[in-house]
Amino acid sequence: MTLTGTPTVAQLLCLGDDALVAAQRLGQWCSRAPEMEEDVALANIALDQLGAARLLLSYAGDLEGAGRDEDALAFLRDDRDFRSCLLVELPDPDFAHTIAKLLFLAAYQRLHYERLAAGADERLASIAAKAVKESAYHLDHATLWTLRLGDGTAGSHRRMQAAVDEVWPYPHELFEDDPDLRGAWLSIVEPVLAEATLERPADGWAPTGGRSGRHTEHLSYLLAEMQVLHRAHPGARW
Amino acid sequence: MVTAQLRRVAGSVVDPELRAVTIEELGILRDVGVDPDSGRVVVTITPTYAGCPAMDTIRADIRQALAVAGHPDAEVRTVLSPAWSTDRISEAGRAKLAAAGIAPPGPAGGGPGPGRGTAGPVALALSVRCPRCGSPQTEQLSRFGSTACKALWRCRACLEPFEHIKAL
Numbered sequence: 001m002t003l004t005g006t007p008t009v010a011q012l013l014c015l016g017d018d019a020l021v022a023a024q025r026l027g028q029w030c031s032r033a034p035e036m037e038e039d040v041a042l043a044n045i046a047l048d049q050l051g052a053a054r055l056l057l058s059y060a061g062d063l064e065g066a067g068r069d070e071d072a073l074a075f076l077r078d079d080r081d082f083r084s085c086l087l088v089e090l091p092d093p094d095f096a097h098t099i100a101k102l103l104f105l106a107a108y109q110r111l112h113y114e115r116l117a118a119g120a121d122e123r124l125a126s127i128a129a130k131a132v133k134e135s136a137y138h139l140d141h142a143t144l145w146t147l148r149l150g151d152g153t154a155g156s157h158r159r160m161q162a163a164v165d166e167v168w169p170y171p172h173e174l175f176e177d178d179p180d181l182r183g184a185w186l187s188i189v190e191p192v193l194a195e196a197t198l199e200r201p202a203d204g205w206a207p208t209g210g211r212s213g214r215h216t217e218h219l220s221y222l223l224a225e226m227q228v229l230h231r232a233h234p235g236a237r238w
Numbered sequence: 239m240v241t242a243q244l245r246r247v248a249g250s251v252v253d254p255e256l257r258a259v260t261i262e263e264l265g266i267l268r269d270v271g272v273d274p275d276s277g278r279v280v281v282t283i284t285p286t287y288a289g290c291p292a293m294d295t296i297r298a299d300i301r302q303a304l305a306v307a308g309h310p311d312a313e314v315r316t317v318l319s320p321a322w323s324t325d326r327i328s329e330a331g332r333a334k335l336a337a338a339g340i341a342p343p344g345p346a347g348g349g350p351g352p353g354r355g356t357a358g359p360v361a362l363a364l365s366v367r368c369p370r371c372g373s374p375q376t377e378q379l380s381r382f383g384s385t386a387c388k389a390l391w392r393c394r395a396c397l398e399p400f401e402h403i404k405a406l
Contacts, residue, residue: 037379037380037382037390040380040382040383040384041380041381041382044382044383044386045382047287047289047291047386048287048288048289048386049289050289051285051287051288051289051290052288052289054288054289055288055318122319125319126317126318126319126321127288127318129318129319129320129321130285130287130288130318130321130322131288133321133406134287134288137381137404140381141381141382144381
């Protein structure tokens with residue numbers, strides 16, 4: 001992403017949709033996390049993501065100039081109009097998958113927001129400066145869990161490794177336009193995996209399409225749940 | 239001076255989730271002034287966390303406080319930059335938080351800045367004192383708490399759990 005001028009609507013939608021879909025997916029852990037403290041933690045991280053999403057989508061709407069606000073962009077777009085990466089829409093068959101996805105996403109967001117915070121566009125820089133602090137905390141949280149699960153029992157190790165193996169191909173998409181950033185990302189993620197006694201998977205299959213609206217079916221189900229109330233009862237308040 | 243009075247009114251609004259302290263003491267209140275063109279009171283605030291759900295209530299409470307003081311058409315603006323830090327919590331605010339059983343934050347320590355390329359842990363204060371008995375023998379139970387800005391701790395001396403505002 002260019003750091004020199006005003007961002008495009010499409011760039012803001014990529015950032016905002018990543019945060020929005022991640023928030024919705026994390027929120028699905030509410031009342032279901034393995035322990036109460038983790039329930040609170042995942043809900044808090046989801047709330048941080050939602051806060052960033054609101055700011056980014058509001059900016060995208062203002063820039064677009066078509067009268068769409070954050071709610072219109074979040075609730076009235078269809079799946080093919082979302083620009084989120086595939087990583088955030090993946091389901092969570094178990095807690096290890098959530099942690100693997102959060103580790104990969106938070107490492108990316110921290111690096112990306114850090115650069116945007118130093119960018120020339122004042123509004124985006126101020127959003128990124130806020131979000132980068134929160135991303136660092138998310139990354140730390142995911143790191144601690146990766147270590148605990150990877151270097152834990154035989155069972156937790158097996159499941160954490162399986163999650164890392166399964167999720168590993170998806171972040172490739174984040175670096176398609178920005179291969180240099182992947183080096184910095186690897187220098188965060190690889191030491192965590194090593195310390196957690198987890199094997200770093202080989203690079204190979206690199207699924208893509210989220211940035212151009214070609215998603216997995218999982219996004220459609222997620223959006224159906226997220227959007228149904230707003231679409232059934234436009235402007236509902238309580 | 240009028241602006242100082244307005245600031246006292248707006249600044250006296252209590253944080254809805256940390257009811258021991260005002261938005262002035264928390265450093266959420268940035269500026270209070272009067273728009274020279276419209277004559278409306280303009281209050282500028284900044285969120286603690288981007289997703290802080292208390293912001294709508296804070297905005298409404300500011301408008302209500304100013305309406306009671308004779309300014310029914312006050313405008314509340316939100317700015318993000320410079321980003322809020324726990325370093326903005328005043329000494330009076332810290333004392334009130336501690337008195338309410340919430341351990342105030344240590345220095346924010348700069349946070350992640352450009353050039354920090356590794357996944358080092360977020361810097362934590364060396365010891366968090368128990369707000370009830372003052373013991374430094376405390377431990378973190380959960381890195382997240384009942385609101386975005388707090389973590390859950392426990393005192394090993396008096397065994398009481400307590401909340402701690404995370405340094406940010």
